[in-house]
Each structure stands twice: as C-alpha cells, then as structure tokens.
Amino acid sequence: MVLLALLLGGLPLAVAGLLLPIEADPAARRTRPGIPARIGVRATALIAACGVSAMVAFAALHILVWNPTAKLPGMQLAEIYAAMAARGEPPGLAVGWVVAWAAGWAPLVAVFAAVAVLGPRGLLRNLDARRVARLVVLAVVGIGFGHWAAGFSMGMSLADAFGTSGSDAAPGGMVLIAAALFAFAIAVFKFGVPMLLPRPGEAR
Structure with missing residues (x-):
C-alpha cells in the first residue's frame, strides 16, 4: 500500500486540491509571509508547475x-546498463518503474498548469494561491521521501549486478531528503499546528 501510494504521486494531491472545500473566510486564507498572495494565483501556479516538474526530473x-x-x-552509464543486462539484471524494469513514478506527478503538474493558464475558475475554483x-509543500515532501521507492528496483539491480551497497553514492539523494525534511517541518508548523489552535473568538 505504501508503494502504491508513492507510485500514485501527485494524483491524491491533485484530487484533494480540486475537491476539498475552500475556507470561506478570506482572512483565514491569507498566507504568511504572504508571498503567494502578492504574486497572484496564476504566477504561483506557474512557479508550482515548474518547481514540481524540476524536482521530479532531478529525482x-x-x-x-x-x-x-x-x-x-570509471564506467560510463551505457557501460553500466550493458553490464547489468549481461549479468541478468536488465535495467528496463527499473527505468520503467522510475518513469511510472514520475508520471504519477503529472496530474498535479497539469492542475497547476491549468490554474496558471485559466485561473481559479470552474473545476479549479478552490485553488487559490494559498x-x-x-x-507544493506537500509535493516536496512526497517527492523527497518517495524517490527511494522509485529507485528501489535500480538500487537492487545495481547491488546484485556489481555487489554495491544499497545506499546513495551521489549527493542528489541527500538533497532530496533535506528538501523533504524542510518541507515537512513547514507542513507541521505552518499547517498542522494552526489547525489545533482555536480561532479568534472561538473557545476550545
């Protein structure tokens, strides 16, 4: 179930963004420090589409x-893939798994692109800048923590073919995890904690 959720990628976020009712009080929809509100919905959505696409491509x-x-x-990528195939670990399945995972984020990028072009109207009416x-913050968490699932098959194939370890050797993995941890902290303290606090004039 965890692997399936990670493979679906941005689809649940896209559905939630489209269908969850928006906060009725404009004051409650304000962002702090307010950057998205200042640059506008369409510009925020365009940056979001480019940012999520770039992070998926990076992963x-x-x-x-x-x-x-x-x-x-000392080995070129083509040599590595050829050696994997020769040793009974064809890279095609691993590559396909990564492509499928990356495609799972396409629905969210498409929603952002639609908002950038059309604005928050019709089916997109709930997607304000906030x-x-x-x-985007939740997508960074999902991509950063979920890229291990996309790379699991490739890591195992490399380990079986060459006797390497399963850990990352390139710094890109640490960059993705660091971004995910930072976004997770934002999600907890920016989204989660305020939900537990009473609103002005409301008693708990």
Missing part, C-alpha cells in the same frame, strides 16, 4: 544517471 536523473555512475566510478502553495 529521476539522480536514480537513473548520477547515482549509478557515482557507485561505479492552496497551491500548500500543495
């Missing part, structure tokens, strides 16, 4: 290119 390159070549210095920014 895919880390799994398929940078990490294999870092584990096996919600787009929150979805």
Whole structure:
C-alpha cells in the first residue's frame, strides 16, 4: 500500500486540491509571509508547475544517471546498463518503474498548469494561491521521501549486478531528503499546528 501510494504521486494531491472545500473566510486564507498572495494565483501556479516538474526530473536523473555512475566510478552509464543486462539484471524494469513514478506527478503538474493558464475558475475554483502553495509543500515532501521507492528496483539491480551497497553514492539523494525534511517541518508548523489552535473568538 505504501508503494502504491508513492507510485500514485501527485494524483491524491491533485484530487484533494480540486475537491476539498475552500475556507470561506478570506482572512483565514491569507498566507504568511504572504508571498503567494502578492504574486497572484496564476504566477504561483506557474512557479508550482515548474518547481514540481524540476524536482521530479532531478529525482529521476539522480536514480537513473548520477547515482549509478557515482557507485561505479570509471564506467560510463551505457557501460553500466550493458553490464547489468549481461549479468541478468536488465535495467528496463527499473527505468520503467522510475518513469511510472514520475508520471504519477503529472496530474498535479497539469492542475497547476491549468490554474496558471485559466485561473481559479470552474473545476479549479478552490485553488487559490494559498492552496497551491500548500500543495507544493506537500509535493516536496512526497517527492523527497518517495524517490527511494522509485529507485528501489535500480538500487537492487545495481547491488546484485556489481555487489554495491544499497545506499546513495551521489549527493542528489541527500538533497532530496533535506528538501523533504524542510518541507515537512513547514507542513507541521505552518499547517498542522494552526489547525489545533482555536480561532479568534472561538473557545476550545
């Protein structure tokens, strides 16, 4: 179930962003420090689409290119893949798994792109700048922590074919984890904690 959730990627976030009712009080929708609200919904959505796409591409390159070549210095990527195939570990399945994982984030990117072009109207009406920014934070958490699932098959194939360890050799993995931890902290203290606090004039 965990692997399935990670493979679905941005689909649950896209559905939640479209369907969850928006906060009725405009004051409650304000962002702090307010950057998304100042630059506007469309610009925020455009930055979000580009940012999520870039992070997914970074993770895919880390799994398929940078990490294999870092584990096996002196070998070109084509040589690594050829040796894997010759040793009974064809890389096609591992590459396909990464492509499927990356495609799982396409629905969220498509929603962001639609908001950037059309604005928050119709089916997109619930996606104001605040919600787009929150979805990006959650996407960073999902991509950063979930890239291990996408790279599991490649890591195992490399380990079986060359006797390497399963840990990352390239620094890209640490970059992704650091970004995910930072975004997770934002999610907890920016989204989670305020939900537990009473609103002004409301008693608990």
